[in-house]
Amino acid sequence: MSSPSPNITSVLKETRVFPPSQEFVAKSHVTAAEFERLRKWADEDPDAFWAEQAKSLDWFKPWDQVLDWSHAPHARWFANAKLNVAHNCLDRHLAGWRRNKAAIIFEGEPGDTRTLTYQQLHREVCRFANALKMLGVHKGDRVTIYLPMVPEAAIAMLACARIGAVHSVVFGGFSADAVADRNNDAHSKLVITADGGWRRGKVVPLKANVDAALAKSPTVEKCVVLNRCNTAVDMKPGRDVWWHDMMTAASADCPAEPLDSEHPLFILYTSGSTGKPKGVLHTTGGYLLGASLTHKWVFDIKESDVYWCTADVGWITGHSYIVYGPLCNGSTVVMYEGAPNQPREDRFWEIIEKYRVSVFYTAPTAIRAFIKWGDHWPKGHDLSSLRLLGSVGEPINPEAWMWYHEVIGGGTCPIVDTWWQTETGAIMIAPLPGATPTKPGSATKPLPGIAAEIVDKSGTPVPPGSGGFLVVKRPWPSMLRTIYGDDARFKEAYWSHIPNVYFTADGARQDEDGYIWVMGRVDDVLNVSGHRLSTMEVESALVNHPKVAEAAVVGRPDDLKGEAICCFVSLKQGLAPSDALKDELKKHVAKEIGALARPDDVRFTDTLPKTRSGKIMRRLLRDIAAGREGTQDTTTLEDLSVLAKLRQDDEA
Numbered sequence: 001m002s003s004p005s006p007n008i009t010s011v012l013k014e015t016r017v018f019p020p021s022q023e024f025v026a027k028s029h030v031t032a033a034e035f036e037r038l039r040k041w042a043d044e045d046p047d048a049f050w051a052e053q054a055k056s057l058d059w060f061k062p063w064d065q066v067l068d069w070s071h072a073p074h075a076r077w078f079a080n081a082k083l084n085v086a087h088n089c090l091d092r093h094l095a096g097w098r099r100n101k102a103a104i105i106f107e108g109e110p111g112d113t114r115t116l117t118y119q120q121l122h123r124e125v126c127r128f129a130n131a132l133k134m135l136g137v138h139k140g141d142r143v144t145i146y147l148p149m150v151p152e153a154a155i156a157m158l159a160c161a162r163i164g165a166v167h168s169v170v171f172g173g174f175s176a177d178a179v180a181d182r183n184n185d186a187h188s189k190l191v192i193t194a195d196g197g198w199r200r201g202k203v204v205p206l207k208a209n210v211d212a213a214l215a216k217s218p219t220v221e222k223c224v225v226l227n228r229c230n231t232a233v234d235m236k237p238g239r240d241v242w243w244h245d246m247m248t249a250a251s252a253d254c255p256a257e258p259l260d261s262e263h264p265l266f267i268l269y270t271s272g273s274t275g276k277p278k279g280v281l282h283t284t285g286g287y288l289l290g291a292s293l294t295h296k297w298v299f300d301i302k303e304s305d306v307y308w309c310t311a312d313v314g315w316i317t318g319h320s321y322i323v324y325g326p327l328c329n330g331s332t333v334v335m336y337e338g339a340p341n342q343p344r345e346d347r348f349w350e351i352i353e354k355y356r357v358s359v360f361y362t363a364p365t366a367i368r369a370f371i372k373w374g375d376h377w378p379k380g381h382d383l384s385s386l387r388l389l390g391s392v393g394e395p396i397n398p399e400a401w402m403w404y405h406e407v408i409g410g411g412t413c414p415i416v417d418t419w420w421q422t423e424t425g426a427i428m429i430a431p432l433p434g435a436t437p438t439k440p441g442s443a444t445k446p447l448p449g450i451a452a453e454i455v456d457k458s459g460t461p462v463p464p465g466s467g468g469f470l471v472v473k474r475p476w477p478s479m480l481r482t483i484y485g486d487d488a489r490f491k492e493a494y495w496s497h498i499p500n501v502y503f504t505a506d507g508a509r510q511d512e513d514g515y516i517w518v519m520g521r522v523d524d525v526l527n528v529s530g531h532r533l534s535t536m537e538v539e540s541a542l543v544n545h546p547k548v549a550e551a552a553v554v555g556r557p558d559d560l561k562g563e564a565i566c567c568f569v570s571l572k573q574g575l576a577p578s579d580a581l582k583d584e585l586k587k588h589v590a591k592e593i594g595a596l597a598r599p600d601d602v603r604f605t606d607t608l609p610k611t612r613s614g615k616i617m618r619r620l621l622r623d624i625a626a627g628r629e630g631t632q633d634t635t636t637l638e639d640l641s642v643l644a645k646l647r648q649d650d651e652a
Helices: 022-027 032-042 044-055 085-087 119-136 149-165 177-185 204-212 244-248 284-296 316-328 345-356 365-371 397-408 488-493 535-543 580-593 618-626 642-650
Strands: 064-070 074-079 102-107 114-118 142-146 166-169 190-194 197-199 202-204 222-226 240-242 262-272 278-283 306-307 334-335 359-362 388-391 416-418 454-457 467-472 500-510 516-521 525-528 530-532 548-558 561-571 603-604
Touching: 022 190, 044 064, 044 284, 044 416, 074 284, 085 149, 085 284, 085 316, 102 119, 102 149, 102 345, 114 119, 119 149, 119 244, 119 618, 142 149, 142 177, 142 204, 149 166, 149 262, 149 316, 177 204, 177 262, 177 278, 190 204, 204 222, 222 244, 240 244, 262 316, 278 284, 284 316, 284 525, 306 316, 306 345, 334 345, 365 397, 365 548, 388 397, 397 416, 397 535, 454 500, 467 516, 488 500, 516 535, 525 561, 530 535, 535 548, 535 561, 535 580, 548 618, 561 580, 561 618, 580 603
Parallel strands: 102 334, 142 166, 142 190, 166 262, 190 222, 222 240, 306 334, 306 359, 359 388, 388 416, 561 603
Antiparallel strands: 064 074, 102 114, 197 202, 262 278, 454 467, 467 500, 500 516, 525 530, 548 561
């Protein structure tokens, strides 16, 4: 067998191009000419470029140096400057008309609603910040937040930021053990939770999970409990306090603490494929600049927009594009608590129609679910308020992109397909909707100031059309500063693969127009007969078939080829699996991208194993495909029964 190529073979061909309309360009923040000016400026004089962008924030004290990179890979951005994130997200909006503007429009899964203006949100944050102080929380203390998607999640985050406490938000779908692990790694002093949260018509028992976690969390002294669902919970005297009791006793006067630009803002744990979760540490000034600037640029945010990002605050997307970026920009944010199909498959479209949402940001996983449920659900609602659509979380298949464009966007809304990571803090590669013609499936070009490149193992740039490793060659303000408590792992994971550059662990290619096509995690690359193929590209070919709703592709060991291509396929509603359809799909992939990519196995499944954030867990599928007993961590898996069903089918 030939030795494997060090690069990734790219086989996906996409020729459709969608330029922004003249009408959109005329009103956009960044035109093509402005984009080019910003890009050139950032390349030639990055310090001056970032200094100018940083003027969009309110600073209590200016910086001595834009970037101190003398202790690389540890960056100090806006060295010795002082600011406060909560001040930037709230206080500075209160002097003018924005104080009465809706900051958060909330809809609970059962249908309850609330709207908080900037003035009201400011008051709630100040009171809760004082409540935290009363409970003994000081600057630098770590606070775990384990809440449903309710306004109090944002209030808790901003209250921590206001006093300089470091928050660690844990997604409300995680188990008690996952909460305990994160408490212990961060040495959390306090936990903020709720009696429960609504999900698919049921109450998720958050407080019960916290009780189990706190039995294994020796550093936690206090627990604040929000009454969300009116369910009975055990309250431990001396440790547990009700949110509403604390708020009643707390003053609404709490000046924002001036904090160093490099003061830690939050720790957010990302699950690695192996080993314990990584506590990604983000700091204050650089992170806020990255989140707010990209929110304004990529979503072309206007004062009149009603903006809805469907992520959960437990993920980085929720941090950057529900809380910090939008509120820093004075935007109106929609926040929805529950599932997209509760009580029916049109809940999202109902919300868009109800609140006249104009900017909508969701994940390819959700889009593929919408396709599977059928066009009649969105077509039953008035979606004419939408002017811009976004995609986040993983590469979007071209056919899912086209459906999104035509059915949800009515063929007129630009789509911003965004690439970034928990570690990058903010969007790195995306179209600017008034400047960049889009191609279905491509995140297009790096944003101004982001020096992204595709290289081989030695760090040499690969030619257009070739696949390689996506790296970032220059520091950027919102980059992670370390892995909390494990700096050696930080250096090994991100800075050791190719000297002096940030290694994203994603494969990608660049086309002749300079557009970047992210091909998925390097771990998800197949090695077939000496060729390294992207699983994403094979998945896109499958999803392109009119009967397929969703697909996941993994490799299984093969004596002849090294790896065989194994496809797990979920069909559109009402369609039945058959051997004939298996053959049809194999031929379809071979026709779309070549005989090399022809699947060896096609397995039908009603649903795919996914994390609670909606990402397909391909590493679990690799075990099933190989016939191995599963040894992988399943704490992030949304529905364990999916895995059991796949194993049962495998044994049948």
